[in-house]
Ligand code: ADP
């Protein structure tokens with residue numbers, strides 16, 4: 001059995017990156033350096049350009065201007081099959097193939113890459129990694145809960161041992177309890193595997209809890225770039241402060257209620 005390497009996720013560089021759709025500037029001239037091993041949250045209102053930015057990193061969307069480098073290599077110059085193996089992608093609607101077993105869903109990236117040896121062992125290892133029982137391997141996706149399905153989504157994304165994980169509202173469709181526990185477990189995985197992770201979320205509380213760096217997007221641009229501590233200190237201002245104000249007010253409300261009880 002392969003042991004999981006203590007991989008070090010790559011650094012990422014975006015240079016004057018844009019994606020315009022006619023007059024709509026989905027992403028507008030974004031330049032950004034992301035350090036190897038970071039956990040970055042991309043936060044912003046619906047339509048601010050988060051998904052488009054993420055999809056330009058794994059070439060699901062082509063930029064209209066600018067470039068992306070991963071570990072110093074321009075992604076345009078990288079074979080797209082190799083690129084996909086190096087990048088795990090998890091999105092909200094999970095996208096498991098309903099007519100395939102969990103095992104095959106997890107191994108699909110390995111199958112597509114023509115990797116024949118040790119697939120079963122790798123599936124067993126991944127199930128353990130995402131804390132699912134081994135007997136799930138032979139089940140079909142509709143027999144799993146939403147949280148279990150999303151664990152399978154994470155396992156599938158990790159199958160080819162990527163150093164970079166791109167996650168687009170990965171826990172957004174789950175109930176709050178499942179969501180919190182899955183987010184916490186993913187954070188531990190990020191650290192254990194030494195990944196670089198970029199997570200899109202519209203939930204500032206989740207971003208504050210998970211990430212070591214938070215980027216706030218608005219109208220295709222990054223309007224704030226701060227640590228959770230900086231955001232919580234209230235010094236950042238603008239749209240970022242409006243987003244932080246929501247979990248802050250909820251926390252204050254709960255504390256006030258608990259004092260009355
Ligand atoms: P977010 O993920 O922050 O909600 P998106 O990146 O999905 O935002 O979208 C940013 C903007 O780009 C939105 O105005 C959206 O309507 C527009 N957009 C995204 N994809 C397309 C597309 N394929 N064609 C036209 N407009 C698009």
Ligand code: MG
Pocket residue numbers: 050051052
């Ligand atoms: Mg989106």
